[in-house]
Amino acid sequence: MPDSSSNPLTLARFELKRFKGPLPRLALVFILLIPLLYGCIYLAGNWDPYGRLDQVPVAIVNEDVPTTVNGKEVHGGQDFVDSLHRKGTFGFVDTDAADAEEGLKSGRYYLVISVPETFSTNLVSGQGDDPTRAQIMLRRNDANGFVIGTITNSAQNSIANAIDETAVSSYFEAVFANLRTIREGMLEAADGAARLDTGLADAHDGSTKLRDGAATAVTGADALATGAAQLSTGAATADDGAGALVTGLTSLSDGADRLKDGSRQVADGTQQLTDTLDPVLGLAAEKLPAIQANLTKVADEAAGLTDLTAQGAGNIATSSKGISDAVDSLVAAHPELADDAAFKRLQTHTSNLATATGEVAQHAGAISTAVDAADQAIRNTGDLSGKAKEAKTKVDALNSGAHQVASGASDLSAGAGTALSGATTLSDGLGDLSTGATQLSTGASTLATGLHTLSDGALTLDDGLAQLSTGATTLATGVADGASKIPVLTEDQEADAVSVLSAPVDVTMEVDNPAHVYGRGLAPMFFSIALWVLGISAFFIMRPVTGRMLAARGSTLRIGLTAWAPLGFVSVVAGWLMLAAAWIGLGLDPVHPWLIILLTTVVALAFSSVAHLMRTWLGFVATAAMLVLLIIQLTAAGGTYPAELLPPFFGAISHFMPMTYSINAFRIAISGGLMTNFVRDIALLLSLFVGCMGLLLFVVHRKRRFTVKDLHPPLG
Structure with a gap:
């Protein structure tokens, strides 16, 4: 075993x-x-260990001073702090710089987050000409533990994300404020463009009328320039005729003065003759030689008076004819003078002068005929007594005619003087008229040139206004369409949009076989x-x-x-x-x-x-x-x-x-x-x-x- x-x-x-x-x-x-x-x-x-990060005390020192952009207050520092508290990553404690300093040294705080006073200003500086980065300062003390320092160091990512979200949020708040302003401005611009469109359409209609009126004005200006040139030429001719009229009237005035003097002498002589004839008849026998001598003298003087009267009548007729011809030529060349008051007065004077010269000529003719008859009668005297009576009758008639001639000659002299004065005034006026007509012709030519330029400019303006009207229609339609595409947001919708746009992407992590x-x-x-x-x-x-x-x-x-x-x-x-x-x-x-x-x-x-x-x-x-x-x-x-x-x-x-x-x-x-x-x-x-x-x-x-x-x- x-x-x-x-x-x-x-x-x-x-x-x-x-x-x-x-x-x-x-x-x-x-x-x-x-x-x-x-x-x-x-x-x-x-x-x-990360499940209790909210128990880690972290100090926040916010010293930011808000700023204003487009009428809207931006408080980026407070928004950032609020964002940290919402996330609750750590046990955030709002405090001041002194407490944060002491707490970091003693270990009451493991991290200090400091927001400087320029944070908001720098945060929105990107909308201006000098953009500046906004800063956040983090401070830790590794004497409080290196591992906890490493953990808090990881907060930089969440802090950076919070800053980015705050910055973008502030930016989009300003953007939406600008969008509201832009939309309102675009709506006003659309209304203005519509009014501009209507105004330009009216302006185009006006420019079309201006173009047509300018064309008509050009035609009238050309006709005016032509008429002004003719007026200048006619005024010069009238001025020359007025000079000749003044010369003729001067001669007429001189002849009228001599005629007045001669007729006065004839009247005196005939008066003397009349006064002499009465005693002569009684003393005809014994005074016959003297009478014969006086009659011979009277006959001689009558002959001289006949010649003087004939010469004066001829001069008067010639001058009157020249004046009449000058006035008729002036009226024919310038029908517009027919309404001139000075010219009408001239026509009245020349008409009166013609009448006066006609009457003087008739009286002078009658005197000449009477003087011739008296001269023949005296020279053919046979029966002195009978003939003396007959002569007496004729001498009385001569005396009466001589006085009428003297009176007419006086009127003729006065009329000739008045006509000379009017002719002188007319000559001066026609001189001014000639100068003015020359200036008018020059001005009319300048006006015609300017109106041609105006017509061309009006045509260009009309085409430009047509294009502007078309462009204004397009502008009004485009601005209205653009304004309609800018959204109209309620405050809640705007807040949602800002929230989404400030953090447009939700980054999700799908973890296979997660450890949790x-x-x-x-x-x-x-x-x-x-x-x-x-x-x-x-x-x-x-x-x-x-x-x-x-x-x-x-x-x-x-x-x-x-x-x-x-x-x-x-x-x-x-x-x-x-x-x-x-x-x-x-x-x-x-x-x-x-x-x-x-x-x-x-x-x-x-x-x-x-x-x-x-x-x-x-x-x-x-x-x-x-x-x-x-x-x-x-x-x-x-x-x-x-x-x-x-x-x-x-x-x-x-x-x-x-x-x-x-x-x-x-x-x-x-x-x-x-x-x-x-x-x-x-x-x-x-x-x-x-x-x-x-x-x-x-x-x-x-x-x-x-x-x-x-x-x-x-x-x-």
Whole structure:
């Protein structure tokens, strides 16, 4: 019957049963709780650190002074502060600069956000000629903790986003205010353009009339220029005729004066003759020679008077004819003079003069006839007495006619003087008329030239106004259409638009297989570390293999598995306790519950096999080796940073670290992922387990060959 004390299974049970008494059992319980303490308690402290950021006190110092843009007040600093409070990322506290300074030094605040007084002014400066960046100052004190400083440093992104949102919001508030102003201005412009269109249409009608009137005026101006030239020529001719008229009237006046004097002498002579005839008749006999002499004298004087009368009548007739011809020529050349008052007076004087000269001519003719008859009678006197009586009768008639001639000559002289005065006035007036007509002709030519220019300009103006009218119609329509396209927003609509435009894009992150909280992301690494640390700590109270076990009968395979079995069992149970605590206590809630149980079991078996191999092979040195491997794996396994971000050496050895695959498998089991990777990781961990167990059997096989050194170990 074999000795049961040499049975490997009995030895394995004995190894567990030797933990008797309170202290050994407490030590065994401690070993079982190591993964739970390390994996769960440490994990609990890091489960969701960012979930309590709102408890981190951050001071806000707002010194911003609002500004005004387009009549609208912009208070960007307060809007920014309100935005921070709405987001609630940290425990924001509004305070002043002094309190913030003191609080940052003492650790009451972990971060100070300062808004300068020029924030709003600089925020809207982009609408002016000198755009300036708005600034926000952040200040932290790493004496309060570098990690918390790193966390608050991440606030820069949210602060920058809040600033951008505030800046764009302020900008669009100003834009909408400008849009309202622009729309109102465009509506006014549309009304003005419509009025302009109407006015230009009226102006075009007026310019058309102006064009037609200017054309008519050009025709009239040309006719006026021609008439003015003719008037100037006629006025010059009339002026010359008036000069000749003045000359003729001067001669007429002189002749009329001589005629007046001569007729007066004739009248005196005939009076003397009459006065003489009465005594002559009584003294005819004795005074006949004297009478004969006087009669001869009278006859001579009558003859002279006849010649003078004939000459004066001729001069008068010639002058009168010249005056009449000049006046008729002037009227024929310038019919417009017929209405001139001075010219009418001239016509009256010439008419009176013609009448007077006609009467003088008739009287002069009668006198001439009477004088001739008297002369013939005196010269042919036979019976002086009878003839004296007859002469007396004729002399009386002569005397009467001579007095009439004298009276007519006096009237003729006066009329000639008046006519001369009028002719002189007419000559002066016609001189002025000639000068004025010349000026009128020059002015009419200038007027005609100007009216031609006016006509051309009126034509151009008419065409331009037609184009302007068309353009004004297009402008009015375009401005009205443009104004209609500018939206009319209520205050609520404007606020919504500003909100959307200030943050026009909602950036959403769709996460595949989300970890949700920081702790779920760290759990794969902590679970792996905990099960690795268990392999290090377990051998403080457990033995990898005893001498009795090595000396027991049985195969190396049976002895090796029996030696590992207690550690493997403790590791699996400890792993399940850790998983249960995280699942129930922290709310791990893995996506693949059965897979994580399987994975925890596989990792516990694999890592315990590594630890048992190392301790069996190296003895106490294995503890140091396991710690070194743990430190290397903490860096190289990608628990916090992916291999691509690691230094080249750690990135290269990452693929050879057991925890690389346990961490990746735990991630898939907890949060989900590619199942082929999970199968790969499980397969590699099982390969690690099988490999380590194979090496463990090799080491056990070697150790079953005892030496003197093995019988007397340096450390019992």
